[in-house]
Amino acid sequence: MVMLNQNSSSQNQFWSLLSKKLSKEASSEELQELQSILLNNPDLHHHADMLTEMWQQRAVNNSDGSEAAYIRHIMKHKDEFFVEENPIEINSDGPVSETNPGFFRTLISKKRFTVFSFLALIVLTTGSIYLFTKKRDTKLTAVQAISSIVTKNGNRTKIVLPDGSQVWLNAGSNLDYNNSVFNKDLREVTLNGEAYFDVTRNPEKPFIIHTKKMDIKVLGTVFNVRSYSDEKITEAALIKGSIEVTLKDRKDQKIILKPNEKISIANEELKTEAKQSKIIPAKNNTVRIPQIVVKELKPNPTSNIIGEIAWTQNKLYFEDENLEDIALRMERWFGKKVTIANESLKNIHYTGNFENETIEDVLSYLKLSKSFNFRLGNDNVVIY
Amino acid sequence: MNIPEDLSHLCERIANDDQLAYRQLFIQFYNKLSRFVMGFTKSKELTEEIVSDVFINIWRRRKNIEEIKNLKLYLYVSAKNITFNYLKKLHRENLTDLDLVEIEPEDPFADPGAAMITREMNLKLKAAINNLPPRCKLIFTLIKEDGLTYKQTAQLLNISESTVENQLSIALKRISGAIRYTFRHN
Numbered sequence: 001m002v003m004l005n006q007n008s009s010s011q012n013q014f015w016s017l018l019s020k021k022l023s024k025e026a027s028s029e030e031l032q033e034l035q036s037i038l039l040n041n042p043d044l045h046h047h048a049d050m051l052t053e054m055w056q057q058r059a060v061n062n063s064d065g066s067e068a069a070y071i072r073h074i075m076k077h078k079d080e081f082f083v084e085e086n087p088i089e090i091n092s093d094g095p096v097s098e099t100n101p102g103f104f105r106t107l108i109s110k111k112r113f114t115v116f117s118f119l120a121l122i123v124l125t126t127g128s129i130y131l132f133t134k135k136r137d138t139k140l141t142a143v144q145a146i147s148s149i150v151t152k153n154g155n156r157t158k159i160v161l162p163d164g165s166q167v168w169l170n171a172g173s174n175l176d177y178n179n180s181v182f183n184k185d186l187r188e189v190t191l192n193g194e195a196y197f198d199v200t201r202n203p204e205k206p207f208i209i210h211t212k213k214m215d216i217k218v219l220g221t222v223f224n225v226r227s228y229s230d231e232k233i234t235e236a237a238l239i240k241g242s243i244e245v246t247l248k249d250r251k252d253q254k255i256i257l258k259p260n261e262k263i264s265i266a267n268e269e270l271k272t273e274a275k276q277s278k279i280i281p282a283k284n285n286t287v288r289i290p291q292i293v294v295k296e297l298k299p300n301p302t303s304n305i306i307g308e309i310a311w312t313q314n315k316l317y318f319e320d321e322n323l324e325d326i327a328l329r330m331e332r333w334f335g336k337k338v339t340i341a342n343e344s345l346k347n348i349h350y351t352g353n354f355e356n357e358t359i360e361d362v363l364s365y366l367k368l369s370k371s372f373n374f375r376l377g378n379d380n381v382v383i384y
Numbered sequence: 385m386n387i388p389e390d391l392s393h394l395c396e397r398i399a400n401d402d403q404l405a406y407r408q409l410f411i412q413f414y415n416k417l418s419r420f421v422m423g424f425t426k427s428k429e430l431t432e433e434i435v436s437d438v439f440i441n442i443w444r445r446r447k448n449i450e451e452i453k454n455l456k457l458y459l460y461v462s463a464k465n466i467t468f469n470y471l472k473k474l475h476r477e478n479l480t481d482l483d484l485v486e487i488e489p490e491d492p493f494a495d496p497g498a499a500m501i502t503r504e505m506n507l508k509l510k511a512a513i514n515n516l517p518p519r520c521k522l523i524f525t526l527i528k529e530d531g532l533t534y535k536q537t538a539q540l541l542n543i544s545e546s547t548v549e550n551q552l553s554i555a556l557k558r559i560s561g562a563i564r565y566t567f568r569h570n
Contacts, residue, residue: 016553019549019553023533069435072432073436080443
């Protein structure tokens, strides 16, 4: 304990006055009184200074994890946040069984949510329609019953899989699964593009997502997977739970991701930015192995947005990305062909967050920070 | 650094169904309310459920949210009430005792590089804060981290303002002791 050579009442007075000062409860008389105690007791100065400095650290507002908590909160009470418009529900309940051919087993809902404003466009491949009719008259139909959900550029959609898992499919993506075996021993889907998954927990039946570069196995969790074949990187970002990632070209190696971590893999042998991250080094031999980076998911300190999942909140968000990549993102987002005619513009970097804006708005904003011109056509844009 | 938006302005937007304003309110208070609730429940899952309840109630009554005089205090009081109801349901009323509350405050210096203190001192401070008696630590945290006033803290915890004042003095005095100790050994 602090031993001061003062009488105890003056001491107690000091702590009480300092408390009041720090918590902004002190009157001007009290502040004066504190001042005079400090004058008479120089050795108290240090305590006052140090505690003041410590107190001011409060300004750091820690919001780690609250973005993910918000998504869970919204999901938990979705009926109160998502207003349905023109619901078209094709629904069939009950588990998968032989007698239930269940082409529409998947609860396919075409809803427009106010939060997400997903424009749902659900395309089921002819394969499954074919089987739906075929399956009725033949018993030997353990074959292809592929359901394929496709989003065109400019569209995003939400689907509920037969096991109750929810998938938000970003623009220009497709998700396939085999209706006849999904949810039997495994729950397997194939993704090309980007999707945010909220997987219903079922340890008995692992949920596996196949992408070009990696397979992701989960038991029940929330995460985002991005695997567009025309992009440089395949990545999986975990919000909640845990997932196990297996790389296509290194099947023996498994990587377990913890919440708020993301893994990125170069689609070709490209350099990935690996600042401040733990890197699993590629083996130093002649075989070229894609570079893998695992890093922490962090909301941007000023905007509080986690870039990886911003799109699920209907935000077109990019952080320090070059115009070439942004053009590709806008192309998918707005469904308009975006071309950059001037090579020197491709490497300009931008950070931005857009909601409900048109492509013209977005380009006009970007233009403000580093100038370029653009020409808007009916279904294309040229930046020059 | 987050500059907290004026709450009355947020309220106005929430009353107009603005989910972005609602989200901002959530993000601003989620961790703080969780820390407070966690002190009583000691369960992460239950805490998340309770804080989610606090916020869904806000959304449900958004049309008259502007009737709430002090939204910040309202959030804490509502968190406390819901927590105590849950604990009652679970027959864990004993956990509502302020002397059993286990609060985990933020690190005294989250970014020690920025402040003129040594790592050792930071650890000493942290230990001193953690060793405060439960009630004292709770009051210290509510005032320092959550920015509640003496009066709000007193209302929230059903204690007198002079108790709040005393407890905070005790906290500072004890924490200061840790600093002195460090200096002697430097």
